Amino acid sequence: MNRNYRNAFIAVVVLNALLLVAFGAFWWRSHRHVKSDIKGRLEQPTQQATSAPNGATDDEKTRDPATTQTEIPVAPMQLTSQRMQSIGVKFGTAEYKNVNDEIRVTGNVEVDEQRVSYVQARFPGWIRTVYANATYQFVRKGHPLFTIYSPDLVTTEQEYLLAKQNAQQLQGSSISGVASGSESLVSSAKQRLEQWQVPPSEIAKLESTGKVITDLTFNSPVSGYITE
Numbered sequence: 001m002n003r004n005y006r007n008a009f010i011a012v013v014v015l016n017a018l019l020l021v022a023f024g025a026f027w028w029r030s031h032r033h034v035k036s037d038i039k040g041r042l043e044q045p046t047q048q049a050t051s052a053p054n055g056a057t058d059d060e061k062t063r064d065p066a067t068t069q070t071e072i073p074v075a076p077m078q079l080t081s082q083r084m085q086s087i088g089v090k091f092g093t094a095e096y097k098n099v100n101d102e103i104r105v106t107g108n109v110e111v112d113e114q115r116v117s118y119v120q121a122r123f124p125g126w127i128r129t130v131y132a133n134a135t136y137q138f139v140r141k142g143h144p145l146f147t148i149y150s151p152d153l154v155t156t157e158q159e160y161l162l163a164k165q166n167a168q169q170l171q172g173s174s175i176s177g178v179a180s181g182s183e184s185l186v187s188s189a190k191q192r193l194e195q196w197q198v199p200p201s202e203i204a205k206l207e208s209t210g211k212v213i214t215d216l217t218f219n220s221p222v223s224g225y226i227t228e
Contacts, residue, residue: 117222122196125150128215132226141223147215153196157212160189164207 079089129147132139139145163185193203198216206213 123150137226139220143220145218
């Protein structure tokens, strides 16, 4: 059994050696053929020399064998117009100029959130008149946007007017704490109006007229376009 394995192993080794020798011989012949072909091309004369009187050519006299270089001929390549058009071949003159490429891309235009102002009412009510009634309408700062009616606001205005009237009547009272108490009621009612962001102009109008403002006008805090 072992003898059969040994014989088979020896046969495989011998076969591989024969294949390697055959491959080496084939490569050597191919390489030799290529070198002889290149040498034959390099030895072809590039120009016809004229004979000199002494038997040597003019080209041999002026040419240094150590520095002589023979150019390898370049094979021409021809392309049809259809092929040139398909691969995008273009001809032009080389020149210096500024290159301005236009790039077209898709995107979304959004509003700068840092420049958005919100107008909100801090009390319940009903909007009666709307002055800015269209999206993307341009409004200037201080322009009226809408008027609102609020029962809570009307009640607070009445309390403010009543407290202010009592403070004026009790201003000269000799009873300790009466005058200061009436002034604190006026300040409390006014602070409530300010916390509801009632414009100072409306509070001044309330004090000058002494009448309750039923329709409070909201003005634009900035100049810009209405987005909603």
